[in-house]
Amino acid sequence: MREVFHDTLEDIQNRLVEVAELVAEAIEKATTAFTTGDVALAEEVIAGDERIDQMVLTTDEIAIETLAMQQPVARDLRIIVTVLRASASLERMGDLAEHIALLVRQRYPERAIPKGLKKTFKRLGELDVLVAKALVELLRTEDLRYSTQIRDTDDEIDELHASVYERVLGDSFGGEVSGAIDATLASRYHERFADHAVAISKKVVYLATGDWSGEEDVSTIEIVDENAS
Amino acid sequence: MREVFHDTLEDIQNRLVEVAELVAEAIEKATTAFTTGDVALAEEVIAGDERIDQMVLTTDEIAIETLAMQQPVARDLRIIVTVLRASASLERMGDLAEHIALLVRQRYPERAIPKGLKKTFKRLGELDVLVAKALVELLRTEDLRYSTQIRDTDDEIDELHASVYERVLGDSFGGEVSGAIDATLASRYHERFADHAVAISKKVVYLATGDWSGEEDVSTIEIVDENAS
Structure with a gap:
């Protein structure tokens, strides 16, 4: 009886990891589609969200x-x-990966990224992917160094997010209103994505340590940020 | 022993209702501050969010x-x-009530609402307050008619939210980029607020019925929308 139970527990944990993997795949496709304007890739993300929702529902049920x-x-x-x-x-x-993909679809065949912000959004996308992959590893291994990495990357994302606002509100922004709105929303979606990863990582710290504050600090970073400048 | 346990359960439910009441108060103040430009009211919301966060943490712990x-x-x-x-x-x-309040602080002494959108945001605010109050009653009474009201009001909010986008992206929008961005973000905050209420109401349907879909349908509406046209 106890063995059956532990099989179930392992099954539940595996399901959560699987959902996280699908989310990581979705954000990788969505952010790539956003910077390249690849609408077919965006459509894949939009079509795939239903599967994530269903898997979450089933996992909760079990x-x-x-x-x-x-x-x-x-x-x-x-x-x-x-x-x-x-x-x-x-x-x-x-959902947030889907929202980014929807912006691509909405603006196609134009690009959703206003001039002068391409580099920033490329970096925001890379950092969101980094966060998503670290989250998969955190859920898979419970190695709390991934939690530290997620929080550090989130700080970097917050700074970039703030810089997007400054840019579209600044005098030098020559784009249209629609470009400013797209950039504002897209930047917010990227930022919220990482916020959720931080929230989950705090709950995993609780799982691993029983510590409520979720603030356990471990130093080494694991997932290599290949795009770091 | 069982009696102590049921006192605890009642305490936990009461705490959740109390949090919902604080949230309802926060959104009422925030949306009023947003339409009137009352920065003192906005500051109250910003200062009060910490208490909500703490109460949520304690409730989860218990x-x-x-x-x-x-x-x-x-x-x-x-x-x-x-x-x-x-x-x-x-x-x-x-948090979303706080975000609306932060927009007020940021723009003060100007108003955050662009011209031509005042009426829309007044209505969005009223509907969010309606949703928040229905949520308090739903949590307090488990009367599922409130759940129906929350979903119906959310539909109305979604329509208004879409109309804000159309408006700031339309040719007739004479405002500045900053106004368009404020309107976009504010509208999204109002809309997300109601989305969360819908998500909670589905979970209360599960509580009351054990039904997983959260789609239990009951007809009569309870909280009076005094501002309905």
Whole structure:
């Protein structure tokens, strides 16, 4: 009986990792589509979001059923609680990837990125992908160094996000209103994506340590940022 | 022992209602500040968000502790699960009220609302307040008619939100880029606020019925929309 239970727990954790992988794939495609204007890639992201939503729903169902039937304690209980608290954020990350893809579709055959912001959005996209991949590893390994990496990358994203606002509001911005709005929304989607990853990573710190603050600090960074300047 | 447990459960539910009340107060102040330019009111919302965050954290802590110590079953378990899944959305609703208030502070002594959109934002604000109050009642009474009201009001908000985009992107929009950006962000904050209420209401449907789809339909509307035209 206990063995069956632990198979279920492992299944639930694997499902959450799988959702995170789909989200990482979605954000990689969406941000690439956004910088290149590749509308076919954007359509893939839009079509794929339903699958993420369904997987989250199923994972939640199994988690609650396990909670009800097996009455887990200690770490087993923390696993279930973490899944229930993280799954909604993962679903939302998938939505944000879809929102970025929708901007591409909406503006096609034009590019959604206003002049002068291409480099910034390329970097924002790379950093979101980095965050998504670190999140997969964090959920897979519970190695808390990934949590540190996610928070550090989120800080970098916040700075870039602020710079986009300054830019479109500045006198030197020569673009149209629609370009300013696209940039504002797109930048916000990129930033919120990373915020959700930070929120999940705090819950994984709780899972691994039982520490409520979610602020456990570990130093080394794991996922290599190949695009760092 | 069981009595102590049920006192705890009631305490947890009351805490969630209290958070929802604070959120309703925050959105009422924030949307009023947004339409009137009352920066003092905006500052109240900004200063008050920390309290909402803290209350959410405490409620989560007590819920997880109860889960671990009391091993609740059936409806008791559903209450705890609902609290854990709803609290993050409530916290986020508080954040969105704060974001609206921050726009007021940022633009002061100017008004954040671009010309021609005042009426739309007044209505968006009223509808968000309506949603927030219906959510309080839904959590307090579990009367699922409030859930229906929240979804209906959300549909109305979505339409208004779409109309803001059309307006700032239209040829007739004579405002500045900054006004277009403020309107875009503010409209999105109003819309997301209601989305979170819908998400919570689905979880309350699950609590009340055990139905997973969250789509239980009940007809009569309860909170009176005094501002309906």
